[in-house]
Amino acid sequence: MQLQDWIGRTETIEDVATATPYAALAATLDWPAPLAGQRPASGTPLPYLWHWLYFLPMYAQSEIGADGHAKRGSFLPPVPLPRRMWAGSDFTFHTPLLIGDSLRRTSTIADVKEKTGRTGKLIFVKVRHEIHRNAEQSPALTEHHNIVYRDMPNPEDITPAPLVAPAGSAWERHIVPDDVLLFRYSALTFNGHRIHYDRKYVTETEGYPGLVVHGPLIATLLMDLLRSNLPQAVVTHFEFKAVRPTFDIHAFSVHGQPSPDGKTVHLWGRDHEGFLTMDATATIA
Template identity: 65%
Template sequence: MQDSNFSPPIDAEALAKLQAWQGRSETLADDITAAPVRALSATLDRDDAPPAPGTRLPALWHWLYFLPHHRQSEIGEDGHARRGGFLPPVPLPRRMWAGGRLNWETGNPLQVGDKVERTSTIASVTHKTGRTGELVFVLVRHEVRNERGLALTEEHDIVYRAAAAPGEKAPPPTPAPQDAVFSREIVPDDVLLFRYSALTFNGHRIHYDRRYVTEVEGYPGLIVHGPLIATLLVDLLRRNVPGAQLARFEFRAVRPTFDIAPFRVLGKPAEGSSDDKTFSLWGEDADGWLTMQATAVLA
């Protein structure tokens, strides 16, 4: 009997079919309402003033909007929508948010009360074979507009991986830098992961279903959302640099973070920067390994 996670090799013909998705676009409309802002503030353990119309949306909190609303009958085994809609039907079972690059129009911030529109385009589909098997990278470009015009552009990297092979070893880890100027310890308990999944309407089972993530996908514990770690990095900057507003942010997931131990988010002014607006930020697991790298540039 064939393993449900088995996927045939991606040959030139299969890759061409996936690359037929390049150039596809979709546009979604939403409203920047106050309730998700209050909820994420509580989830991040912040003591923010209640949001009101005109309150500026913190950087990365736009991920609370334009959420997927697939019907329950459209959900696949992993908790995501079945493949083949807007995103190409990549036949690899493990799917992760690998990183991204964001640019804000600093003269036009997103605000509570805005009516917004996001246009998303499949920019590229690429295939590689790595040490642990096949990889497919999908790059999605987003443009977010409010009534005043363009507010944000974002490039979103999605990686699809083959199922874990028996006895497969993780790639060699990278030690995290040891010269942080500020840091914060995070306890990734089930409630934190549940609340963030709920806020982003993220049904991906790797974040809340311990049996699925350990027995099917082969990980040692629940996986902390990459966007949550990125949000915590920016939140760390806000806690340590009063009034910080971002102009640019880029991040890359280096290693999964699991709920089996606390982790840290850390940062410092970037080395070699000619101004005081560029910061290096990173995540570190309980063993001192680098989990995420990021650079933030203030407006």
């Protein structure tokens, strides 16, 4: 079968927005007491992107591949390239998800594309997720998740020049991505990808200099920065693109800059060298 034959495949998963994952992520993001670790009451809105705490990938241990992800070829196409990264996502928030909601997520393979870049062959897979709450017909949240697969590094590859991050920002937060932070986020999202916790694997097999900080974790930190500075803001749309990997061997920072008209917020991640690692925009109602 061709990889494009997977376009249109769907799967549906049901879950309940329970309180304990909310409390655990609040503690992991270092929310101040008493919010950190406190289980929220039923009806409490989920912060933006915290739906990633649910619909966890519960594959049997025998179905796990060498990289810690599920073996390919069931829902996701059997891409032959070994490296897999979260390239970015975009979201439309229709109505809030609440603690206690019964949730249903329908996922569809929206597109599969093959490209050749400066570092070799690339395969992009786009997955559309629609999340419904309490049997409502219209989705509460629509997400497009972009996955990129690539080959192992080659010494002859031409490495793209890094982009310099904006110099100033209205808001910023500095993060020390130690092993415990990465482990806790992997555990909360039941993410078995070994690049986030297995230092021997990530350095010797995939050739990275250290553990890779999860793209969704950085995106969550960007939205949490917005929440802490504009707690009443209603976000209708959010999109982010991973620009450069972030590793646990150095601290990094997240930044935000509202537009003059207050309709959007530019958010970005910056590494210790001042290079752009993630670029994002939130649209405010």
